[in-house]
Structure formats: C-alpha cells, structure tokens
Amino acid sequence: MRLPRYLTSRRARRWGAAFAVIFAGLAGGLVGLLLGGRIETPVGPTDVSLLLRPHLGGGTTIQIPPLGALHLDTHWGPIALEARITELRPEPARELIENQTALNGLTDQISDQLRHGVIVLLLRATVLALTFSFLAGLVLFRSWRRALVSLGSTVAAMMVLTLLTWFTFNPQAVAEPRYTGLLANAPQVVGDARSIVERFSAYRAQLARLVGNVSKLYAATSTLPTYEPDPSTLRVLHVSDIHLNPAAWSVIRSVSTQFQVNLIVDSGDLTDHGSKPEDKFADDIESLKVPYVFVRGNHDSMATQRAVGRQKNAVVLDDKLQEVAGLRVYGVGDPRYTPDKTTRDDNLGADQLRLNGSQLAQKLRGAGTTPDLVVAHDPNEGEGFSGTTPIVLSGHGHKRSTRLLPSGTRLFVQGSTGGAGLRGLEHEEPTPIELSVLYFSRATHRLQGWDDLRLGGLGLSSAQIERHLEPKPDRTIGPPNTPAPTGSPTFPSLPPSQWPSETPPATSPTPTRPPEGD
Numbered sequence: 001m002r003l004p005r006y007l008t009s010r011r012a013r014r015w016g017a018a019f020a021v022i023f024a025g026l027a028g029g030l031v032g033l034l035l036g037g038r039i040e041t042p043v044g045p046t047d048v049s050l051l052l053r054p055h056l057g058g059g060t061t062i063q064i065p066p067l068g069a070l071h072l073d074t075h076w077g078p079i080a081l082e083a084r085i086t087e088l089r090p091e092p093a094r095e096l097i098e099n100q101t102a103l104n105g106l107t108d109q110i111s112d113q114l115r116h117g118v119i120v121l122l123l124r125a126t127v128l129a130l131t132f133s134f135l136a137g138l139v140l141f142r143s144w145r146r147a148l149v150s151l152g153s154t155v156a157a158m159m160v161l162t163l164l165t166w167f168t169f170n171p172q173a174v175a176e177p178r179y180t181g182l183l184a185n186a187p188q189v190v191g192d193a194r195s196i197v198e199r200f201s202a203y204r205a206q207l208a209r210l211v212g213n214v215s216k217l218y219a220a221t222s223t224l225p226t227y228e229p230d231p232s233t234l235r236v237l238h239v240s241d242i243h244l245n246p247a248a249w250s251v252i253r254s255v256s257t258q259f260q261v262n263l264i265v266d267s268g269d270l271t272d273h274g275s276k277p278e279d280k281f282a283d284d285i286e287s288l289k290v291p292y293v294f295v296r297g298n299h300d301s302m303a304t305q306r307a308v309g310r311q312k313n314a315v316v317l318d319d320k321l322q323e324v325a326g327l328r329v330y331g332v333g334d335p336r337y338t339p340d341k342t343t344r345d346d347n348l349g350a351d352q353l354r355l356n357g358s359q360l361a362q363k364l365r366g367a368g369t370t371p372d373l374v375v376a377h378d379p380n381e382g383e384g385f386s387g388t389t390p391i392v393l394s395g396h397g398h399k400r401s402t403r404l405l406p407s408g409t410r411l412f413v414q415g416s417t418g419g420a421g422l423r424g425l426e427h428e429e430p431t432p433i434e435l436s437v438l439y440f441s442r443a444t445h446r447l448q449g450w451d452d453l454r455l456g457g458l459g460l461s462s463a464q465i466e467r468h469l470e471p472k473p474d475r476t477i478g479p480p481n482t483p484a485p486t487g488s489p490t491f492p493s494l495p496p497s498q499w500p501s502e503t504p505p506a507t508s509p510t511p512t513r514p515p516e517g518d
Helices: 005-036 090-098 100-104 106-141 144-168 171-175 193-198 200-221 247-258 276-288 302-309 350-366 379-383 421-425
Strands: 038-043 046-054 060-064 068-072 079-088 178-181 233-239 263-266 292-294 314-316 320-324 327-332 373-376 391-394 401-404 410-413 433-441 447-455 463-469
Touching: 005 038, 005 046, 005 106, 005 144, 038 106, 046 106, 106 144, 233 247, 247 276, 247 433, 276 292, 276 302, 276 314, 292 302, 292 327, 302 314, 327 350, 350 379, 373 379, 379 391, 379 410
Parallel strands: 060 079, 233 263, 263 292, 292 314, 327 373, 373 391, 391 410
Antiparallel strands: 038 046, 046 079, 060 068, 068 178, 233 433, 320 327, 401 410, 433 447, 447 463
16 A cells, blocks of 8 residues: 655655754764864873864874874774873973972873863863754754754764774773884884783883973973074975885875975985886885975986886976975986996096086076075085085985085085985994975075984984074075185084084095995
C-alpha cells in the first residue's frame, strides 16, 4: 500500500527540519568549542598557550619556539590539543637557573599548573560549546523546543567525543614521540623516551629539566643584539654542501617555516658524485615552497644542475643575473668537476679561481650591473667579486666563517648543511649541520644582520643560534684596492676589547687541490 504523496512530503519536510536543527546545533557547538578551547596559563617561569583545534588524527602537539615541536599520538579523534610556549618571564627563569632547590621543586609545580590549565580549558570549551549550540537553534528557528534539540545534539556529540578519546587514549604515546623543527636533531632534550613509560617519576623530572633547558635558552638569547626583523625585511636562508644527506631537507624545511624565509640560496655540492642515481635527491627542493637559488659545486655535475632546474621553485644560476624575491642575485657554477680523488683538477688553484671571479666581476661592472648578492661555491672565486657587490655567499670548506674585504664586500662562507654527508664520519668529531638566516632591507637591499644556526653532527644533540649585526649596512662598496671601512667587527654588542677577529675564508694552499672529501 503506497502512502499518499502529501504524507511522504510531510515526512520528508519533518526529517529535513530535524536534520537542520541537529546540524545547526553541531555547527554552533563546534564554533563554541574552538572559541572556548583557548587559554593561556602559567607553567613554571613560562606562559603556555593551550588550545583545542580540529585535526582528523587527534593527538597532542607541544610547540617550543624556535626549537620546533614534539608530537604525541595520545588519542584519536577529530580534536587535537596543542600547547605552545608563548613567553618566558626573565626574573623567575633567572632564579630557577641559579637556584637548584627551586629547580627540584619545579616538578610538582609544573604538573599541578598543567593539570589546572587543561581542566579550565575543557570546562571553558564545554560551556561555550553548549551555549553556542543553544543560541544557534534559538536564533535560526526562533523556538525554545528546537533550541533544546540543538543543545541535545551537541551534548550527544561531546559524549561521543569524550568516549572516543577515552577508549583510544594511548599511555605509551610519550615513549613514541615525533620531533619536528630543530628538536628533530636534539631528541635528548626531552630525555630517554624508553625509560619514560617504565618510570613516570623520571619523566616528571625530565619535564622539569626540559623547562629548565628552555629557560636557559631564552635567557641566553635575551642577551643577543637587539635586531627585530619587521615585515619589510627580506629573509634569505643560506645553505651549502648538503652532500646527499636527506636529513638536511627536514632541517631546511623547519627553519624556512619558522623563520618565514622569502628565499633559499644553496651555494653548491648538493650531491657527492653528480651521478644519475643522485638526480632524484633534488626532488625534495619542490616541497620547500619558496624560491630556491642554486649554483653548481665541484661535486655537482651538469646533470645535477639540470635535475635542480626541473623543480618548479628552483632558480639555477650559472654566469647569470636574475631578480628573485626582490633581490638581484648573480650566481656562477664551480668551473671544476671533482667528485672523487681520481678526477682532481690541478689546473685550477686558488689564484686561478680568484682570477676567474675577477673576470666575471669585470664583465658585470662593464655592463653597469651591481648585484645585491653574488653566489659562488668556492670562496676563492667569490673573493674575485670584491668591490662588485655588498655580499658574496659561498661554501666548499665545510667550516663557517665571514670576512669583510678591503673593498667593503662581505665574504660569507657557509658550513655544511648536510653535516658533510658521509664525510662527517671521517673526523674524530662529527661535522655540525650549519645554515644561516640573513636579513636584508627591502628598501635598500643591503644586509642588516644574520642568525647562524648550528646543530650537532651525527650522534650529537646540541642546538645553537647566534645573532650578528652588520655594523655599517649602507657602507660604500668600492674598488678592491680601497682601504677597509672602519667599524668592521661583527659583534657590535660587545665592548671593543672583546671584539673577536673575523675568520678568513677557507682557502687552499698553493699549488692547490680541493681539500680531501670536498
């Protein structure tokens, strides 16, 4: 027996109205949950922001700027918990560092403050979710009855969410953390994960040490020269000598995200031998999502250069000037191809490389071109551009240094962003991972300062950031035979008696060969 059409139509309208009421309640509840699920609470000497956010995988994320993040698979569901250190109070932190007794008592204080913060967060989120759900039903349908149905739908959804979190809660999550950012290279900062589950009291002690370590980090960085990049600043990340180390991509990606860089410059030796199987290593460049300027190193073949050029965001420079992210960048590939000891080219020593650079610089000056930035793999060739540009970026030596040349040009030599790859195992101490963030004025295109980042090499867990200021950013750049400008030390925050001398670039003896492993 078929029901009359008016009855089926009435039933459809009734079900549609019911779904609309339920949907309105759930939408209002979600808005209230997200608005209410955000508080800031004191934890030890820091202020920590706690927030609930939509995330299909659930879990807990602990953000520790600028080190990175720690991810824990604590639960599964559509809502994740995020904790972020937003501010350090200097006086309590200093007292904590100087007073061991205060550090010992910090464990219980942290536990109580975190527990209180999470409880307040959940209560606030629940109240606002229910309130917004009821108001959504009342405003949209102008009916107390339908408003109560909307409220009921949110109550049911929150009960389901609570049960889902309860049954999927994973107490082992703290033993299986995922590190991103600089923490990926320093996992020992949060202690031995295997012992955490077995001895929870030991974990609480590690948590206190973590806060203490972060306090020391912030206390140290508070003494750095006060240069705050503003929105008009161009941020350039300088990397070099990655030497086929896949871990370098994670570091570059994290640093470029955290420092919001506009441009990445790679001064060469992306690979070890420049062979065809190594070409695929360049595919990760595209995932960085910002322009990537590349010049060929002596370990990179022309095939390597072409592999980089195939990436959408890559800009390959080989005796070429191009404007990238607002800066005029000139780059030249290394004239040598010496991937191993059997292919050394003895005809190109330091003097020949300088002459090659000088000839290219003369060609630029003859064309009336003044690059904002020159990139050359070997610092000897880079020195040939003295007086042609304010700054030259290079690599090759696997040891970072900087020197202000007599012409006013700054020669910047980057260390190995890949920890020199497998070469990092050839020495008594692992080669550190080094990269730098350079800050340029968007108006003048001149370098204002830079941050040097260093991560401990293989087997190490140290992380270090050093801030440097350019003493005279708008100094005159003259011919190479002009006297050195005054005020050249790179540590203006120290008294003159403590200014360190600037390190010369890595050069090879004459007659020269590229250093072993380079």
